[in-house]
Amino acid sequence: MGKAIVAIGGGEIRTRSTADIDREIIRLSNKQHPKILFIPTASSDSERYCGRFAGHFGKFLECKTDVLFLIDAPPSAQEIERKIFSADIVYVGGGNTLYMMRVWRRVGVDKLLRAAYEDGIVLAGISAGAICWFDSGHSDSMSFYSFRNWKYINVKGLGLINGVHCPHYNSRTRGVPRRKAFREMIRKIGGTGIALENNCAIEFIDDRFYRVISSNGCSRAYVLYKSAGDVVAEQIRQEEQLTPVESLTPQSRRRDWSF
Numbered sequence: 008m009g010k011a012i013v014a015i016g017g018g019e020i021r022t023r024s025t026a027d028i029d030r031e032i033i034r035l036s037n038k039q040h041p042k043i044l045f046i047p048t049a050s051s052d053s054e055r056y057c058g059r060f061a062g063h064f065g066k067f068l069e070c071k072t073d074v075l076f077l078i079d080a081p082p083s084a085q086e087i088e089r090k091i092f093s094a095d096i097v098y099v100g101g102g103n104t105l106y107m108m109r110v111w112r113r114v115g116v117d118k119l120l121r122a123a124y125e126d127g128i129v130l131a132g133i134s135a136g137a138i139c140w141f142d143s144g145h146s147d148s149m150s151f152y153s154f155r156n157w158k159y160i161n162v163k164g165l166g167l168i169n170g171v172h173c174p175h176y177n178s179r180t181r182g183v184p185r186r187k188a189f190r191e192m193i194r195k196i197g198g199t200g201i202a203l204e205n206n207c208a209i210e211f212i213d214d215r216f217y218r219v220i221s222s223n224g225c226s227r228a229y230v231l232y233k234s235a236g237d238v239v240a241e242q243i244r245q246e247e248q249l250t251p252v253e254s255l256t257p258q259s260r261r262r263d264w265s266f
Contacts, residue, residue, distance in 0.1 A: 011035045012130045012167060013210045014137035016203025017101075017175040018222065020063045025133070027222040028208045029068060032096060032131045035210070041095035041129075043070045048110050049102030049135035052078045056100055064098070077110055084115060091119050096129040099136030101174075104162045105148035107135055117165055124167055134174045137203070139164045145173035145189045145200075147180035154181070159188045161196065168211055169199065170255070176202035176229065190238045193231045199257060200231030202240070209243070216249035232257035 013032050018025035033041055045060045047053055057074050065072040075090050076082070082090075091097060097120065099107075111117045124130055130140060138144025141164045149157035159180075161171065173189040186202075193200045203209060207226035211217050219228045228243040234257070243255070253259050 010124055010127060010213050011210060012124070012140050013132075013208055013220075014140055014168070014172060014201075014203065015131070015133040015174075015208040016137065016226070016228075017134055017178065017205035020059050023063065023067065024206050025208070025222050026063075026068075028206075028220050029064065031208075031210065031220055032098070032129060033068060033070065035129045036095040038095055040069055040071060042073065042093065043096040043098055044073050044075055044090055044094035045098050045100065046075045046077075046116070046132075046136075047100045047102075048077050048116075049104060049107040050100050051102070051106075052076045053100075053102075060098075060100070070096075075116075077114055077116065081114055087114065087116060088119055091116075091123050092126065092128070094123075094128060096131060097123060099130075099132030099139055101132075101134030101136055103148045103151045104135035104138050104144060104146040105160070106151070108139065108162060108164070111139075121165060121167065130167070137174050137208075138162060138172050141168045141170055141172040141201070142166050142198075143171050145171065145185065145192055150180050157181075159183070159185075159192065161192060168201075169252075171196070171198055171200045173200060173202040175205055177204040177226075190231065190240065193233065194238050197233050199255060200229075201255070202229040202231060204228070211252065212249060215252060217252050217255065218249050219243050219245045221245060230255050 064070045146162040204226040
């Protein structure tokens with residue numbers, strides 16, 4: 008059974024700005040009307056967010072939707088496991104990544120999602136719901152706790168995708184640009200950075216291949232890495248065919264990639 012993850016850099020379900028990406032997520036399930044489980048932990052189980060999700064994926068895209076609430080009245084461990092493993096797709100919403108990961112680890116959702124991935128359940132998500140699949144991610148979680156005295160932090164994810172992820176690469180949180188801050192993060196910690204603009208996504212297939220998807224035709228993805236003491240940011244080409252993930256590594260790009 009194949010494995011798939013779709014990480015979305017940002018967008019608005021309310022305005023259907025990610026609809027083309029969402030149709031690709033559905034296609035990967037190999038079902039016309041898949042069961043899709045929404046996990047809204049990062050938004051503190053926002054009922055408004057859940058309603059918009061149900062309207063978009065349920066009424067508009069004709070999926071069978073369900074929600075996994077974990078905060079106010081978390082279900083039993085058996086119910087959490089049943090919901091996750093009865094889904095064809097698990098979709099994680101945006102919000103406070105740091106808070107979400109802490110809740111998941113406390114109730115064991117992190118382990119269940121790793122197992123679901125191995126079982127062939129399609130994993131997807133936006134913003135915080137994209138960061139969570141990577142080794143770690145560039146997060147504005149501290150802005151949820153302090154309006155002025157905060158900074159971007161690197162939040163540990165599930166490690167299903169190698170690298171450090173930055174969503175919303177072409178936008179700002181409370182006036183602080185993501186692009187510049189993420190470059191500084193990569194300068195400090197090294198490794199491979201994967202940055203996605205709003206309405207752009209990257210799908211990973213079987214731990215071996217990837218493909219960039221844009222829902223508006225102009226949003227872009229970038230790979231960042233350190234080279235000769237500086238940080239290089241290169242656009243990742245949008246191709247119809249899948250590309251080996253090895254081409255995203257700094258070693259491969261220094262040797263082979265040109266634009």
